[in-house]
Amino acid sequence: MDVKLYALGGYEEVGRNMTCLEIGNEAVILDMGVYMDRFIPLQDQIQQCSTQTLIKEDVIPDDRPINHLRKKMKAIILSHAHLDHIGAAYWLSSNYNCPIYTTPYTNKILQQREKNNQLQLKNKIISITPNSSYKISDKIEIEFIHVTHSVIQSSMINIITSEGNVLYSLDYKFDNHPVIGQTTNKQRLRELGKEHMLALIVDSTNAEKENKTYSESVAREMLRDVVLGMETEKHGVIVSTFSSHIARLKTILDVSKDLGRDTVFLGRSLHEYISAAEQLDFVNFSEKAEIIKNPYRSKKRLDEINKNRDKYLVVATGSQGEPNATISKIVNEDIPLRIKSDDFIIFACGVIPTPSIQANRGILENKIHHKKGRIFKDVHVSGHASREDIRDLIKIVSPENIIPAHGDIKKLASVATLSMDMGYALGKNVHLLQNGRYVKL
Numbered sequence: 001m002d003v004k005l006y007a008l009g010g011y012e013e014v015g016r017n018m019t020c021l022e023i024g025n026e027a028v029i030l031d032m033g034v035y036m037d038r039f040i041p042l043q044d045q046i047q048q049c050s051t052q053t054l055i056k057e058d059v060i061p062d063d064r065p066i067n068h069l070r071k072k073m074k075a076i077i078l079s080h081a082h083l084d085h086i087g088a089a090y091w092l093s094s095n096y097n098c099p100i101y102t103t104p105y106t107n108k109i110l111q112q113r114e115k116n117n118q119l120q121l122k123n124k125i126i127s128i129t130p131n132s133s134y135k136i137s138d139k140i141e142i143e144f145i146h147v148t149h150s151v152i153q154s155s156m157i158n159i160i161t162s163e164g165n166v167l168y169s170l171d172y173k174f175d176n177h178p179v180i181g182q183t184t185n186k187q188r189l190r191e192l193g194k195e196h197m198l199a200l201i202v203d204s205t206n207a208e209k210e211n212k213t214y215s216e217s218v219a220r221e222m223l224r225d226v227v228l229g230m231e232t233e234k235h236g237v238i239v240s241t242f243s244s245h246i247a248r249l250k251t252i253l254d255v256s257k258d259l260g261r262d263t264v265f266l267g268r269s270l271h272e273y274i275s276a277a278e279q280l281d282f283v284n285f286s287e288k289a290e291i292i293k294n295p296y297r298s299k300k301r302l303d304e305i306n307k308n309r310d311k312y313l314v315v316a317t318g319s320q321g322e323p324n325a326t327i328s329k330i331v332n333e334d335i336p337l338r339i340k341s342d343d344f345i346i347f348a349c350g351v352i353p354t355p356s357i358q359a360n361r362g363i364l365e366n367k368i369h370h371k372k373g374r375i376f377k378d379v380h381v382s383g384h385a386s387r388e389d390i391r392d393l394i395k396i397v398s399p400e401n402i403i404p405a406h407g408d409i410k411k412l413a414s415v416a417t418l419s420m421d422m423g424y425a426l427g428k429n430v431h432l433l434q435n436g437r438y439v440k441l
């Protein structure tokens with residue numbers, strides 16, 4: 001039986017992830033993500049955009065190379081709740097008459113986005129608990145393996161076929177001391193290493209970083225050092241991070257408490273990800289903090305917070321410099337919260353390495369400098385495996401073929417050179433693909 005892997009998105013950029021596996025007379029899709037760089041500028045009018053426009057504007061993957069597989073499609077499998085893995089499902093999934101399989105948290109996020117953004121998902125969604133598997137047909141079983149990343153219930157996906165296993169490792173890290181939840185299920189990965197691993201699709205995001213990605217608990221100590229170890233009295237403290245990073249938000253809440261301040265979460269997407277996590281009992285932030293969904297509708301309250309700035313720690317959306325997010329509204333004085341001289345503006349995040357996001361962040365930082373705010377950048381540890389974690393994963397599962405994904409050519413090539421160090425050969429069992437290409441395994 002032939003197994004073909006189609007690279008549809010994420011093989012020329014960080015984001016827009018989509019891969020398809022054709023296994024004999026059946027097929028499955030892994031992830032359907034947006035390219036955040038191109039998604040952010042269109043975000044507010046996205047409902048009006050046609051699928052064709054979004055493909056043409058490089059917002060979502062172009063799935064035409066798998067048009068001929070539509071009738072064979074058995075499953076759309078979504079690995080975790082980040083938009084660069086799920087965001088395109090609203091436009092592309094209806095091309096396929098099959099269910100979407102994902103974890104309960106990702107399912108919640110899909111539904112909330114549907115409701116809050118007037119989007120629609122026609123496919124049935126089936127929730128799979130991490131560390132369990134599901135038979136999607138007589139020949140194919142899919143397995144969700146729990147991994148640490150930067151959003152709750154992230155999984156590697158193992159596709160079990162008669163030709164061997166195919167492991168999809170977008171996105172993961174080996175966090176030995178996670179702030180929320182369990183460590184990556186290495187035990188299961190070791191078991192898979194003893195079976196026939198036909199192919200490994202590798203997260204290349206941080207492949208150029210010659211290191212191990214440190215634990216989220218390291219990010220916690222970094223934040224504590226800034227917030228509790230510096231001259232914050234009387235000054236405003238604003239922290240911005242990824243709204244989906246619930247573990248980081250928990251850290252911020254804990255540090256704020258230790259500082260003796262009340263925490264205010266400000267912005268719609270923070271509300272969205274927090275309420276999904278609360279509904280599944282991962283956290284209970286509402287009891288300990290104030291969550292303001294719409295800053296425009298809470299101007300009086302923001303005015304009070306502004307006047308008593310030394311009593312609060314504000315968590316604001318917009319860490320990537322998104323022009324319509326809360327922290328941009330603060331610097332543009334669209335809402336009654338101000339940045340004053342010597343206020344702390346802490347970016348508990350990295351910057352997604354794509355051109356317009358990096359430019360947006362630069363503009364935001366300039367505006368903060370004008371207001372004489374004190375900027376703290378990269379108070380952060382990545383959610384993606386670095387080079388040495390990737391080496392460990394390859395060692396553990398010993399795949400027959402390696403397909404680097406989730407990056408531009410430099411990042412993919414970096415995984416290729418690592419694989420060659422480990423005895424693999426480019427073009428033989430390491431395959432560098434571009435969007436729209438396929439390889440027969």
Ligand SMILES: [Zn+2]
Nearest residue numbers: 080082149171
């Ligand atoms: Zn991710």
